[in-house]
Amino acid sequence: MISNALSLMIAIPLLGAVVSFFAGSKAKFVALLASLAPLALALQMYSEFDKTSKIMQFVESYNWVPSIGVKYTVGVDGIGFPLVLLSAIVSVLVIIYSWGETKKPNQYFALLLLNEVGVLGVFTSLDFFLFYIFWEVVLIPMFFLIGSWGGPRKDYAAIKFFIYTHVASLVMLLAIFALYFTYQNPDETRTFDMLTLLAATANKTIFPTSLLNIIFAGLLLGFLVKMPAFPFHTWLPDAHVEAPTAGSVVLAALLLKMGGYGLFRVIMPMLPSVDKAFVTIIAVIAVISIVYGAFMALAQKDIKKLVAYSSVSHMGFVTLGAVAFTWMSVTGAMFQQFSHGIITCVLFMSAGTIQHVVGTRVIADLGGLADRMPKFAVLMMAGFMASLGLPGMSGFVAEFMVLTGSYATLPTYTIIVVFLSVASTAAYHLWAMQKAMFGPILKKYMNVHDPHNYELFSMAMIIVLALVFGIQPGLMTDIMGTAATQLMEPVKTLTQMGVI
């Protein structure tokens, strides 16, 4: 067992980012090495991970600023670890996919690594202060990725992305301060320790419900904007449309997961102690996100925007599963985070490849590309199938678990989702696929050909993963299930909470 594995995982890409910045055209090799190391560490940790343990594992804790109670504490459990693994996998694949980047490659790969540092930090921090720092760190590389390598409206999109999510983070920060300033340790010291503060929120004498409601709302807003959930999703389509492909992939696969992670880590432990109306509010937001995202995707002309809206829809399942508060739905929601993280990569990579091979992403202008790009078409098709929930792929398992689990406690909402979204989800995926890839080939596309092998390789790896986790979901759900049991422990069901 490697000691300090988590710190190493954060430190290596950070070092890699600095080295690649100065490595010029060799940056991609540095970046690949620096991202393979965390993956190796994550796999090593997976083999050592105690799937039945309910406590934090691989914990490291050092004093940082004792005078205000800030510690450097990292650790993972069933909520965080799958996302750590996801971040490590996606970072490697996205670097391979971007192998041919020629515009300022040193900065490009440095920013991708910096992004990895940020998300790994968010998923492992157990100190609110540290958590907030990493949360903000993530914004900076993404801002530059969109702003420097983006499309025609990149400046607008980058600034909108930054300000929108930064304002949400500040609201979250206010809520964190409220937690911090309300709770005192038994020895009258203050702490930013996440688990201590979250456990304390159950104590009504320290956190009266009226205060906790406000804190809860602040935190919830921070996470819902990041997810993003309706009506806070408007930054996402702009950011995605303008971002370079790698930026979009990281944004959808990892950054959105930070919001979902917050739901499990922070929101769910507080849910039993706050006003019951929140359950309804969150459930409504989840359902609208799922349905609205699907219908908006149906209406898009740009294939990348379609994928962006499909993210809104799919992330709605995470919210729904979390708030339905059954073991099945919560486990399914966590699995949906992981599964969507993988599958969305292939979708955005497809959109990116079409853009740079054909020169447009407008679905109406495409047609018959499968004829000239057979390998790509197979992979893209597999990705779209995985995304629409084809049985045998991981997305199906996750959404099935969420819907089955939610039906027990939130039947009306679940039925609305099933009726309104399942068919439209299938429709927009199939329609886009059919229109863009199949049918007679347009004359102007006679000269297009399959993309580079490194792009195909990244996509293929993701399809393999989606299949592996679709057929053998237990690889992940065992870990997540323990975490879900742990989350359900204080209050077993929504009935006990008095919601239904």
Add this chain to the structure above:
Amino acid sequence: MDFTHYAPLWGEALLTILAVLIVLLGSLMKNSGKLMGYLSAAGLVAALGLVASNLTLKPALFFFDTISVDALSQFFKAVFLVVSLLVVIASLSKYTGKGADEYYALVLFATVGMMVVSSSIDIVTLFVGFELASLSTYALAAFDRTKKNLEAAMKYFIFGSVASAFMLFGFSLLYGMTGSTRLADIAVASLADFGPATLVALLFVIVGFAFKMALVPFHMWAPDTYEGAPPLVSALLAAGSKKMGFAAAFRVIIIALVALRMEWYLAFAILASLTMTLGNLAACWQNNVRRILAYSSIAQAGYIAIAFVVVGAAYGADPVNVLNLGMLPADQLGIAGALLLILGHALMKTGAFIGTAQVASNVSKESDTDPDDISNYAGLAKRAPITAFCMLIFMFALAGIPPTAGFVGKFVLFSSAIYSGLVWLAVLAILNSALSLVYYLKIISYMYLKEPTGSKMPEKNGYVVALVLTMLAVVWIGVFPEQFVNWALQAAAVLLPQ
């Protein structure tokens, strides 16, 4: 006569002698600008060493109890010396020719003035120090003798004189009522009995200081002056002379006028809220980088003024367990937060203005348009990578993003507002920090996202050294805030009853 008795004041003495020497030598030697610059830098380093050697000593009184050397004075002196030193280092790349000796002498005189102010516990001494610093900076503001310089200096001079007049009138009323010029005596006398005249005195003093600190609505001079003065002088004005206003205001208002704390509590609650909000809003509409920085500096003064509100609300409050610093009264935490923000802001602003100086020095050669226009910052990351990177850090630090000095100061200060029951003020301040990001981001996006409009800029050594040093300090304070927080708390204790 025992000179070692005056050891705590050797720093001031050294700089005064050095400044006089530079004026003398400058008139004898020709083209000695560079030498004078190095001499000044060495003198400032030595003075900084002298100040640093006794940072937290017991208060020592000198010159018939008009000068006090204590933790607070040492804190401010350290800030002023660091700012002057950075400005001088940067100036080594600009002021080398004829007349440079006068420039360095004026910088040193201004620094001495600021140091005297930070030690003064007597209103006359304080005023003398104030005027020494002000007069030197009036001259500095016009130093390049361009039309813009002269306009800026004129404006600065007129507003500065009006502020001094207000202040002096307030002081004279205080003296008339209490019969003493010493702050401690004024405090005792006005506590014993204060009438309507004391209120008038308070009003004049607050208006005088508000001009110096550039609080809204007394801020109009600041954007014009910071924009028009030579950029390195703007750094000295925003980071040094403006902070001197706070050094003076802390002593006069919190010590001498403590009897009227409910009155100034209200006044500063209004001034602070107005200043930070209007400062930030106005900055969003500017297209001149130095004007943006000026308005950002106004907004920061609004944050710092929160300390007065906190002290007014929590003066003499029982110590509570704040953060993990042990039992402390909230007012001490408030002043400590303000001091940390003063330290952080002084560094960030010095750095940012030196950055604009770097850009302006290259741009003004190329064209006769406004060298500080934001369009000149397009693609700065490619044209001047070191400057752009340092500016990037300063912008994030000014916005209060951790882990930087800007965050530490804001965190402690806003916490103190929460501890003294001013949650609304803390929330307003945090929302303002979010708003400020709009214009900092504008500068960043020009530097990093726009395509460059010109060729690569030669980055001058002096500027680069000053920028990198400042940047390292800003990050250092942010990552290891512990010792700075303790230092600021000790300094803050000086102002409060023991």
